[in-house]
Amino acid sequence: MSWLRALKETARSGLKIERRRLEPLIAIRAAAGLALVIGVALSAFGPVVAASSAFGAFQAAIATFQRSWRPRPVLALVSGASLGVSTFLGYLTGTDLPLFLALLALWTFLAGLAWAAGPTGGIIAASNVAIMLVTITLPTSVAQAALHAAMIAFGGVVQAALIVLFPVRRWGAQRDALADALAAEADYARRLRHDPAAEFDPLPLMTARSAAAVTPRQARHRPAELHGSRGVAERIRPVLALLADPAMGVPAEGKARDRVRELLAAAGSVLDAAARAIRHGDPVRLPPPAVAALRTPDTGAILTGPPRRAADRLAALLADVIEAAEGDGTKADRAEADDAADAIAPLRRRPTLLRLVPVVIRSMRAELRPGSPILRHAVRVAVVVTVGYLIGGVLPLGHGYWAPMAAVMVMRPEFSQTYSRAAGRLGGTIVGVFLATAIVRTVHPGVGVAAALSVGCALLMYLLMRTGYAVGQACVSAYVVFLLGMAGDDWSQTVPERVVLTLVGGLLAMVSYAVYPAWETPRLHHRLADWLAAAGRYAASVVDQYANPAERTDDDVRAALLAVRKARVDWQEAVATAQHEPVRHRGLSRAAAEDTRHALGRLGRAAMLMEAHLPGGAGAVRIPAAAQLTDALRRATEQGAKDVRERRVPHWDAVREALDRWDEDDRLLGRASDLIARNGAGLLLESLEEFSRGLDGGTDGRSGAGGAGRS
Numbered sequence: 270m271s272w273l274r275a276l277k278e279t280a281r282s283g284l285k286i287e288r289r290r291l292e293p294l295i296a297i298r299a300a301a302g303l304a305l306v307i308g309v310a311l312s313a314f315g316p317v318v319a320a321s322s323a324f325g326a327f328q329a330a331i332a333t334f335q336r337s338w339r340p341r342p343v344l345a346l347v348s349g350a351s352l353g354v355s356t357f358l359g360y361l362t363g364t365d366l367p368l369f370l371a372l373l374a375l376w377t378f379l380a381g382l383a384w385a386a387g388p389t390g391g392i393i394a395a396s397n398v399a400i401m402l403v404t405i406t407l408p409t410s411v412a413q414a415a416l417h418a419a420m421i422a423f424g425g426v427v428q429a430a431l432i433v434l435f436p437v438r439r440w441g442a443q444r445d446a447l448a449d450a451l452a453a454e455a456d457y458a459r460r461l462r463h464d465p466a467a468e469f470d471p472l473p474l475m476t477a478r479s480a481a482a483v484t485p486r487q488a489r490h491r492p493a494e495l496h497g498s499r500g501v502a503e504r505i506r507p508v509l510a511l512l513a514d515p516a517m518g519v520p521a522e523g524k525a526r527d528r529v530r531e532l533l534a535a536a537g538s539v540l541d542a543a544a545r546a547i548r549h550g551d552p553v554r555l556p557p558p559a560v561a562a563l564r565t566p567d568t569g570a571i572l573t574g575p576p577r578r579a580a581d582r583l584a585a586l587l588a589d590v591i592e593a594a595e596g597d598g599t600k601a602d603r604a605e606a607d608d609a610a611d612a613i614a615p616l617r618r619r620p621t622l623l624r625l626v627p628v629v630i631r632s633m634r635a636e637l638r639p640g641s642p643i644l645r646h647a648v649r650v651a652v653v654v655t656v657g658y659l660i661g662g663v664l665p666l667g668h669g670y671w672a673p674m675a676a677v678m679v680m681r682p683e684f685s686q687t688y689s690r691a692a693g694r695l696g697g698t699i700v701g702v703f704l705a706t707a708i709v710r711t712v713h714p715g716v717g718v719a720a721a722l723s724v725g726c727a728l729l730m731y732l733l734m735r736t737g738y739a740v741g742q743a744c745v746s747a748y749v750v751f752l753l754g755m756a757g758d759d760w761s762q763t764v765p766e767r768v769v770l771t772l773v774g775g776l777l778a779m780v781s782y783a784v785y786p787a788w789e790t791p792r793l794h795h796r797l798a799d800w801l802a803a804a805g806r807y808a809a810s811v812v813d814q815y816a817n818p819a820e821r822t823d824d825d826v827r828a829a830l831l832a833v834r835k836a837r838v839d840w841q842e843a844v845a846t847a848q849h850e851p852v853r854h855r856g857l858s859r860a861a862a863e864d865t866r867h868a869l870g871r872l873g874r875a876a877m878l879m880e881a882h883l884p885g886g887a888g889a890v891r892i893p894a895a896a897q898l899t900d901a902l903r904r905a906t907e908q909g910a911k912d913v914r915e916r917r918v919p920h921w922d923a924v925r926e927a928l929d930r931w932d933e934d935d936r937l938l939g940r941a942s943d944l945i946a947r948n949g950a951g952l953l954l955e956s957l958e959e960f961s962r963g964l965d966g967g968t969d970g971r972s973g974a975g976g977a978g979r980s
Contacts, residue, residue: 275851279685283693286737294437296731299330302428304724310420316716320756321356321407321417323720324400325349326424327727327748331396333432334734335389338442338480342429344389349425352397352404353418359405360414370655376401377654377677381647384682385632391682398654399677402670403749407756443495446480448548449473450502451590455540457506461513462530465521468870469510471834472841474503478831494547498593502540505586507881509536512579514878516948519576528571532580535562539587543594553594563587575882575945642787646682649781653680657777664773666766675774680781683789685849687782690738691775697742698771701726705747709754719755723748790847793857796840797865798913801960803829803836804869805906808876808953809899814883815946816895826880833873840866864963868956875952882945894931898950901927905957918965921957928954 306326310319332348333341355376362369380398384391404421408414438444453473460467477499483491512529515521519529538559546553568580636643654673661669675698679690705726708714714722730744746767807829814826844862901923909919928950 272851275684275849276688278849279688280692282685283689283691284696284737284739286740287735289735291732291735292437293732295334296728298431298435298437299333299428299731300724300728302326302330302431303424303727306420306424306427307720307724311716311720314416314420316720317407317756318413318417318420319720320752321404322420322424323723323752324404324424325352325421326428328352328396328400329425329428330727330731331734332389332393333428334731335392336442337387337389338482339484342432344393345425345429345432347425348393348397349422349428351393352400352425353422355397355401356404356421357414357418359401360408360417361411363405370658373398373658373673374651374655378647378651379633380677381650381680382633382636382643383629384646385636385643386629390629395650395677395680399674402658402674403753406670440492440495443480443491444548444550446473446477447495447499447502448544450477450499451540451544451547454502454505454509455537455544458509458533458537458540461509462533465513465515466871466874468867468874469506470841472838474499474506475834475838477502492550494550494594496593498543498547498590501586501589501593505536505540505583505590507877508579508583508586509533510874511878511881511945512576512583516952517576517579517878517882517945518574519572525571525576528568529576529580531562532568532583535559536583536587539563540590543590546594553591555591579881642682642789645785645787646680649785650677650680653677653774653777653781657774660773660777661770664770666769668766669770671767671770672774672777675771676778679775680778682787683846684782684786684851685846688779691779693738694742695768695771695775697739697744698746699768700739701743701746701748702750702767704743705750709750714751714754716755719751723751723755726751788847788850788852789843790850790852793843793847793862794916795914796836796843797857797862797869798910800833800836800840800869801913801919802906802910803833804872804876805902805909807833808872809902809906811876811880811883812895812902812950812953813899815879815892816899818883818891826883830877830880837869837873858966861964861966865960868960868963871959872953872956875949875956878952879945879949892931892946894927894934895946895950897930898924898927902953909957909960913964918961919957920961921954924954924957 303323303326307319307323310322326349329345329348329352332344335344337344358372358376359369362372377398380391380394383394404417405414408417450473453470457467457469481495481499511517512519513533519525535558538556542553542555542559545551563584569577572580636647638644653676657673657676658669661672663669664672675694679687679694681687681690705722708722712718726744726748730741730748733744734741750767807826810826810829844866848859905919905921905923909921912919931947931950
């Protein structure tokens with residue numbers, strides 16, 4: 270992609286306005302907290318301290334809007350306290366320019382590294398740096414600086430208290446995550462009716478898993494309907510795929526296929542009903558046709574073998590979903606909720622805030638390595654903010670902090686987000702400053718009116734922030750104009766200095782990424798290799814269960830499945846990022862990326878089908894040839910991942926030879942292989958060969974997605 274096209278697309282993205290579901294009650298609560306803080310500070314300390322405290326309350330409320338599974342009061346307290354500390358330290362060093370620049374560079378570098386802990390931590394840290402640049406200009410003494418810092422922290426306390434006293438949709442984010450996972454399963458079931466090899470994006474299940482991890486205190490207060498449904502939903506997915514795939518027993522057409530389509534449609538309806546109930550906390554309302562389709566006795570007469578067992582298993586799992594959505598949960602789910610399963614409990618626990626600190630520090634230290642995108646972002650943002658502060662001080666405009674403030678707010682580790690936010694911030698700043706200045710020159714507001722106008726702008730910001738970055742920035746720019754005007758700022762300088770300095774900050778951010786980039790495009794081969802290696806480990810773990818069913822444990826398979834999901838999502842995000850980068854040499858063509866993605870999706874799906882039918886119990890039949898295939902899969906996929914990283918096409922002779930030995934053993938012993946195991950193993954080899962053809966530029970890798978597995 271050329272630079273001109275990349276700039277055009279990112280600018281369009283930054284200025285885009287979308288229709289999103291608004292949350293007026295949450296916005297009103299946040300604005301009420303801001304108004305309360307401003308009112309208390311105005312009456313007790315005057316307009317200058319009120320401006321500082323308002324920044325604290327404003328930022329604390331914004332922090333609670335970020336995507337996080339932690340309690341919102343905690344985010345508000347952390348935001349207010351960290352901004353108060355930043356303000357006090359910034360003021361102490363503000364009189365010594367070299368010392369302040371050193372502190373600013375260090376503080377900004379750490380804020381850049383905070384992205385290693387996740388987007389929420391990165392956004393809060395960047396916002397603290399930006400607002401600190403404003404608040405340190407307000408105090409006039411050390412004692413005043415301490416007062417300002419205390420009132421900023423007080424703003425966070427007020428927002429946290431309002432969240433506790435006036436909760437809105439308690440556990441709403443967790444409900445939405447679980448409902449989205451069930452809805453994704455429902456959509457998958459309906460698509461399987463027409464495409465038995467339909468792909469499934471695991472991201473909703475991964476998000477629901479992340480949301481299900483709770484702190485000990487959260488575990489004591491979690492609603493009953495949030496127990497267990499996610500685990501059942503994960504077990505439903507392979508059962509749906511096993512029931513639909515023609516390679517596993519049900520012909521592509523005929524009475525059995527019609528019955529499977531009815532069951533899949535009914536499953537989709539039941540899962541949708543459970544998703545709606547969990548999202549809104551209402552009773553489950555099941556559609557009668559779906560219930561009738563699942564309860565009909567005709568299934569046993571039409572389906573036999575593995576499809577019949579899959580249908581029975583599907584009905585049992587759907588019953589568990591309904592029971593969990595009603596709020597009671599199954600016995601197994603209640604046992605899990607009560608931590609009876611000690612092996613599972615550590616995976617379900619989210620560390621408390623204090624215990625999270627060393628985890629975040631380790632994550633940040635892990636990024637201090639050559640080639641780390643987070644480290645490059647931290648270096649970029651530290652240099653840009655420092656240079657922007659110097660440029661803003663030299664320009665004869667006043668309020669030079671607007672340049673570094675704009676830069677730190679728009680800069681992200683990814684190219685497309687940085688450039689789109691730069692365009693959105695410039696556009697939003699122009700609109701917001703122009704409208705605020707027009708209102709000021711028309712109304713000539715006093716302190717009280719300016720405070721009311723700032724609260725109104727904050728309310729619009731909270732309400733509309735998810736509709737587009739430019740919209741939010743327009744509200745923020747007007748908010749800052751009114752707030753600083755309340756503190757005695759010169760209204761007449763508002764338009765030119767804010768717009769020019771915002772443009773300077775945005776340009777510095779954009780130039781820094783062009784000079785010191787962290788392109789994702791050259792790393793696509795490595796992301797693809799990681800996915801291949803993870804998928805190979807998952808497939809080998811599943812096949813190994815057929816070789817040693819008496820020693821079966823689900824821990825290895827579960828860990829491998831989670832790893833392959835993460836690798837797949839990392840690949841998808843890398844491709845989405847790379848497609849907007851102005852890099853001439855992609856390293857991997859779009860056709861090859863699509864073909865290899867499809868092949869690895871098939872590989873994971875074949876392994877999932879085998880996992881859904883794993884043998885167990887004392888009577889399970891051992892398949893010795895599966896042990897040889899397990900070893901071949903592990904060695905071949907590890908070597909294949911190495912080949913991909915080194916830009917070579919992998920070969921799968923070892924896997925093919927292991928399957929040939931499997932067939933030869935069956936012939937010598939005169940026995941028939943397990944249908945699921947042997948057909949699934951054949952699908953694994955087909956997927957690996959399709960991967961190599963796609964990587965080599967072949968176009969015939971899409972055939973036979975649901976065919977029999979023998980090769």
